[in-house]
Amino acid sequence: MKSMVILAVSAQSVADFFANILRGPGEMMRQWVVAVPPPMARGIFLAYFLLLALWILRLPRAEVVVAHPKTGKLVNLRYIALLALVSQIVIYSIF
Amino acid sequence: MSLNGIDFGVIFLYLLITVGLGIYLGRRIKTGRDYFLGGRKLPWWAIGMSLVVSDIGAIDIVGIAGSAYLYGIVMGNFDWIGCVPVMVIAAFLFIPMFWKAEVSTVPEWLGLRYNLSVRTISAVIWGAFLACNLGIMLYATAVMLNVLLDLNPKVMIVAEEPAVFEGVQARVGAKDFQFYFVQPGDDIPALVEREDPNIVMVDAAIAQPPPVWAEALYATERSPLVLFSGVSADSGARDWVVPIEGGELSVAEAVGELGRPARWNLMYSIILMGVVIGLYTFFGGLTAVVYTDVIQCAVMMVGCFFTLFYGIHRLGGLGAFMEAVRGLGERTQDHFHLILPADTVTPYPWSGIFLGLGMVLASAYWIGNQSIVQRSFAARSEGEAKAAYLWGALLKVLIPFAVVVPGIIALAHNPNVGDADKAMAVLIRDIMPPGLLGIFFGAFLAALMSSVDSCLNSAATLWTKDIYQRFFRPQATDHHLLVVGRVWTVVFIIWGILFGRFSARFESIYTLIQTLLTLFQGPSLAIIILGVLWSRTTGHGALAGLLSGLGCSGGLLWINAHASVPLFRIADPYLYIAWWSFVISLAVTAVVSLMTPREPEEKLRGLVYRWDRRNPRPGKEAA
Numbered sequence: 001m002k003s004m005v006i007l008a009v010s011a012q013s014v015a016d017f018f019a020n021i022l023r024g025p026g027e028m029m030r031q032w033v034v035a036v037p038p039p040m041a042r043g044i045f046l047a048y049f050l051l052l053a054l055w056i057l058r059l060p061r062a063e064v065v066v067a068h069p070k071t072g073k074l075v076n077l078r079y080i081a082l083l084a085l086v087s088q089i090v091i092y093s094i095f
Numbered sequence: 096m097s098l099n100g101i102d103f104g105v106i107f108l109y110l111l112i113t114v115g116l117g118i119y120l121g122r123r124i125k126t127g128r129d130y131f132l133g134g135r136k137l138p139w140w141a142i143g144m145s146l147v148v149s150d151i152g153a154i155d156i157v158g159i160a161g162s163a164y165l166y167g168i169v170m171g172n173f174d175w176i177g178c179v180p181v182m183v184i185a186a187f188l189f190i191p192m193f194w195k196a197e198v199s200t201v202p203e204w205l206g207l208r209y210n211l212s213v214r215t216i217s218a219v220i221w222g223a224f225l226a227c228n229l230g231i232m233l234y235a236t237a238v239m240l241n242v243l244l245d246l247n248p249k250v251m252i253v254a255e256e257p258a259v260f261e262g263v264q265a266r267v268g269a270k271d272f273q274f275y276f277v278q279p280g281d282d283i284p285a286l287v288e289r290e291d292p293n294i295v296m297v298d299a300a301i302a303q304p305p306p307v308w309a310e311a312l313y314a315t316e317r318s319p320l321v322l323f324s325g326v327s328a329d330s331g332a333r334d335w336v337v338p339i340e341g342g343e344l345s346v347a348e349a350v351g352e353l354g355r356p357a358r359w360n361l362m363y364s365i366i367l368m369g370v371v372i373g374l375y376t377f378f379g380g381l382t383a384v385v386y387t388d389v390i391q392c393a394v395m396m397v398g399c400f401f402t403l404f405y406g407i408h409r410l411g412g413l414g415a416f417m418e419a420v421r422g423l424g425e426r427t428q429d430h431f432h433l434i435l436p437a438d439t440v441t442p443y444p445w446s447g448i449f450l451g452l453g454m455v456l457a458s459a460y461w462i463g464n465q466s467i468v469q470r471s472f473a474a475r476s477e478g479e480a481k482a483a484y485l486w487g488a489l490l491k492v493l494i495p496f497a498v499v500v501p502g503i504i505a506l507a508h509n510p511n512v513g514d515a516d517k518a519m520a521v522l523i524r525d526i527m528p529p530g531l532l533g534i535f536f537g538a539f540l541a542a543l544m545s546s547v548d549s550c551l552n553s554a555a556t557l558w559t560k561d562i563y564q565r566f567f568r569p570q571a572t573d574h575h576l577l578v579v580g581r582v583w584t585v586v587f588i589i590w591g592i593l594f595g596r597f598s599a600r601f602e603s604i605y606t607l608i609q610t611l612l613t614l615f616q617g618p619s620l621a622i623i624i625l626g627v628l629w630s631r632t633t634g635h636g637a638l639a640g641l642l643s644g645l646g647c648s649g650g651l652l653w654i655n656a657h658a659s660v661p662l663f664r665i666a667d668p669y670l671y672i673a674w675w676s677f678v679i680s681l682a683v684t685a686v687v688s689l690m691t692p693r694e695p696e697e698k699l700r701g702l703v704y705r706w707d708r709r710n711p712r713p714g715k716e717a718a
Contacts, residue, residue, distance in 0.1 A: 015657035022654070022662060030664070033437040033446040041434050041445040045176065048453070052180050056187075063187060066478025069138065077478075077485055081183045084488040088179050091492075095168055095433040 045092050053085045102533030109537050110371060113390060113544065117375020117383035127576030130380035131199045131556045133473040137385055142470045142479075143486030145388035147494065148395055148541065149467060149549040150178070150460075156399070156498055156542050161515035163502025167420075167430030169443045170502070171495035175433070176448065177457040178491040186484035188704055189462045190471045192627050194480040195701050199472060199560045200553075201465050201623070206565075208626045208702045210634035213641060218561035220615050221465050225554035228612075229587055230594025232550060236543040237364035237595065246364070248357040250350055251275040251292035251318070253283065255301055263296065263323065263335050266346045283308045292318050294354030296337075296346065299324040319353050365595040368543065373588035376548050377581055381556075384548045385470055391541035392490075398538025399497035402523065406504035409526050419507035430503060451670025455677045459616035463623050466553035551591070555583035613669040614652065617677030618644025625684050630703045632684060635691040640684025648676035 036044075056064075056078055064078040124130050163170045198204045202221060206214030241247045250272050252260050260276040267274075275290060277283055279301050287295060295312065299322040302309060312320050323335045323346055337349035344352065375383045410416040420427050429435055437444045461467060461484075474480035505518035508525065512518045523535050559580045564571050571579070618641050625632040625640075651672045655662045663671055699706050 011657050012659055015654045016659055018650075018654050019658035019660070019662045026662065030437070033444075036437065036446075038432075038434055038436055038445070041437075041449075044449065045434065045445075048176075048449075049180060052183060056183065059187060063191075066476070066482060069475055069479060075478075075482070077186070077481055080482075080485040080489065081186065084179050084183055084485065084492060087489075087492045088175060091171075091175060092433060095171070095431060 042092065046089060049085050049088045049092070053082055053089075056081045056085065102536060105533035106536055106540065109390075109394065109540065113387045114371060114375050116390070117379040117387055119379075120383045120386060121375075121378025121380070124378070124380055124382065124577065126573040127559070127580055128573055129382070130577045130580045131469075131552075131560070133380070133382040133385060133470075135473055136475055137382065137470065137473040139474060139479040139482035139486060141385050141389050142474055142483035143490065144392040145385040145470050145545070145549075146182075146467060146483065146487035147490045148388045148392035148545040149470075150491075151395070151494065151498065151542050151546070156395075156539055157516055157519055159498050160502030160505065160519040161517075163499040164506045164512070164515045164518040166441045166443060167427065167432065167503060168495070168499055169429070169433055169435055169441065169448075171499045172433060172443065172448045172452065174491050174494040174499075176453040178461065178494075179488045180453070181457045181461045182484050182488035182491065184458075185462050186481045186488070189623070189627055190468070190480045190484055191477050192702060192704060193468065193472060194474060194477050197472075199469070200557050201463055201468055202557065202561045204702075205622070205626070205637070206561075208698075209622070209632075209637040213622065213634060213637050214561065214565075216638075216641060217619065218557060218565075222554070222557050222562060224612055224615075225466060225550055225557060226587060226590060227594060229547065229550050229554060229591035230597065232547050233365050233369055233591050234595035236547065237361055237368060240364045240368070240539075240543070241359070241361055245273065246357070246359040247273045247361075248294075248350070248354060249273045249275065249290055249292040250354070251277055251287065251290065251295045252298075253277045253279065253295065253301070254298040255279060259298055259325070259335075263346050266335055267350050268347060272350070279306070284311055287312060287318055293357060294318060294350055295320045296349070297322050299338075319355060321349055321353055323349070362596060365592055368547065369588050369592045369595075372544050372547050372551065373584065376551050376555075377584045377588075380580065381470065381473055381552055384552045385473070387548065388545045391545040394541040395538040395545075396493075396497060398534045398536075398541070399501065401534055402501045402527075403496060403504070406501055406508065406522060406526060410504065410507055416504060416507050420503055423506070423510055427506070430506070447670035450674045451672075455617050455620060455673045456613065456670065458624075459620035459673075463616070463619050465557055466549045469553050469556060470549075547591075551584060551587055554587050555580050558583050558587075613673055614648035614676065615645065617648060617673045617675075618642075618680035621677050621680035622684055625681065625688075626702070627704050629685075629688075630699050630706055631688055631693065633688045633691045633694055636684045636686075636688030639687040640680040643683040644676045644680025647679040648672050651675060 059078065064081075065074050065076050067073070068075050123134075126134075128134060159170050159173065193201070193204055196204050196207055198207065200218070200221075202214045202218035205217050250264075250267060252263050252274060254260050254263070254276070255278060257276065260274070264274050275286070275292065277286055295318050297309065297320065302322055309320060312318065321337050323337050326334050326336055335346045336343040337346060337353070375387055379386075407413055407416050410419060417431070420430050429439070429441070434445045434448075435441060435443055437446045471480045471483055474483055501522065502518060505512070505522035508522050509518075512521050523532065527535060559576055563579055563583075564576060568575070621644060622632075622637040622640050626637065651662065651668075655668060655672075662668075696710060700710075700712075701707060
């Protein structure tokens with residue numbers, strides 16, 4: 001029993017040692033994040049979707065155009081991807 | 096929720112069609128490739144619908160609606176930022192690389208790109224996770240089934256004070272029973288007649304002298320009636336016991352020993368679900384899983400959207416619905432906000448949602464989760480694999496309207512539901528016209544089956560390809576692998592049913608396994624991303640990154656649990672742990688890769704994004 005108590009105490013002191021090292025930078029980062037007002041956080045979300053949309057627009061045609069399996073007609077997947085991302089921009093702008 | 100004959104008819108028909116379709120499709124299965132990858136002949140629209148419905152389990156329909164009841168539309172983040180952008184990225188970057196490599200599993204791709212060690216570690220972790228998760232999913236969905244159908248044993252507690260009711264309820268164990276709080280002034284004989292409880296427990300303090308209704312209940316011998324008394328527990332808190340001849344029982348023991356046995360055991364639900372899902376997965380493999388998922392997706396969408404529109408209609412329209420929610424005051428001030436401050440009291444701060452969910456967990460799920468990605472390997476062409484993911488992303492845009500918003504409707508309908516997980520069931524029970532309950536229940540069953548069948552088929556695939564074939568029969572024929580795959584399917588169904596029973600006794604197993612998956616996802620994602628996007632990534636780098644990421648997430652979890660003051664301020668810091676283990680894994684993989692020799696160029700061909708275009712084969716260049 002005594003040895004288990006010693007083990008438990010030492011586990012806690014080891015954990016505290018590392019926690020104290022990590023807590024400083026962690027707390028600093030937490031302060032940065034907490035300082036971000038919700039409108040700016042919303043801007044980060046929207047910027048993410050906009051950057052993705054920009055990337056989709058810049059993809060080469062060979063990577064976004066596929067042949068329809070039955071008709072052989074070419075389908076541009078870029079528009080479907082953009083539709084999905086624009087819907088996100090609308091939703092995150094509203095809510 | 097009580098179903099009538101039409102409801103049961105709809106459900107029976109639905110189950111019959113699902114199993115019949117699976118067995119019918121099974122007639123075309125001739126090889127292991129047919130069984131694990133649908134012969135690589137599956138269409139994009141079916142794969143897309145299967146992706147979406149596999150992601151939504153029965154637990155999600157009930158649990159997410161319950162969380163939406165408490166926290167609002169913030170739960171929509173799990174389907175919007177947690178799915179849509181990463182599905183678009185996966186469609187153009189990762190899925191084509193997997194498809195071109197003609198692999199059956201993600202660990203198999205890791206083996207091609209890196210080495211056997213990375214493949215084995217990944218396969219063992221995923222194999223163990225899928226096997227255990229199968230049992231847990233069967234158990235958890237059976238619990239939901241029992242809750243929705245009122246199949247759990249009923250305990251009626253008669254007491255003056257709500258605190259006494261809550262105390263007894265806590266001691267008996269709230270999860271596997273339905274409790275009714277009745278006060279002495281209520282019409283107790285009528286309530287007993289209506290609810291038919293398995294046991295009626297009466298606070299001895301209000302039963303002296305025995306009330307008239309108690310005498311009447313004794314006389315009918317309908318439900319066993321016992322008296323409980325308050326005593327002081329060792330901790331000083333109040334406890335409750337049932338005095339019997341020669342001693343006393345705790346209230347939990349009394350329910351088990353003196354109560355009437357439940358007509359429907361939880362285990363029956365586990366076995367029933369296991370057998371139905373096992374039948375069509377055994378015969379039809381991935382093809383059956385995907386095509387039955389199509390039916391399930393349609394049924395789920397119809398059921399959930401019916402609930403959405405009918406629920407809003409019953410509240411008087413969209414404006415009235417929003418007004419009703421906002422009118423609940425402080426508790427609903429953020430119910431229509433997707434982005435909550437970093438120091439919110441809810442578990443969903445924007446920082447955790449954006450970094451942990453949006454950047455790591457969602458990506459790991461849609462890019463690296465075997466039970467999800469496997470179906471895209473089965474597309475007829477690379478283009479269809481991409482189209483399937485994009486179609487899935489479009490459908491995902493709709494899911495929060497079908498699953499999250501009904502949870503908020505449930506709040507507007509009844510803000511006083513004690514257990515949020517029952518909010519959806521209460522809404523359905525109260526608003527659905529007779530005969531239409533079957534629609535919602537069909538949606539629930541669809542969600543349940545689609546997740547379990549995916550898990551079952553992926554577990555069989557992974558254990559056959561990455562464990563059995565790799566270590567025991569590298570030269571196995573395709574027909575032999577089909578037989579082994581079916582054997583694994585049977586083994587996992589039996590295992591799932593038994594493990595489901597085991598999970599019932601140790602609920603913490605569920606939390607443990609979900610935690611382990613969360614810990615593994617960040618490092619796993621890091622080595623897949625670097626493997627696809629950076630040709631300089633080496634096998635040694637990936638192995639070091641994978642192990643250090645696992646060490647980082649395990650270490651953070653351990654420090655958080657053992658430090659005198661927890662490292663993270665929120666109760667469940669898994670989103671943050673996933674993020675940091677991803678970052679560490681990414682950094683270590685990059686550094687060790689730069690310190691070790693490059694991989695041979697031929698090994699990278701077809702496995703690294705745009706590598707073939709930048710480095711054409713000499714013959715091709717000349718041509």
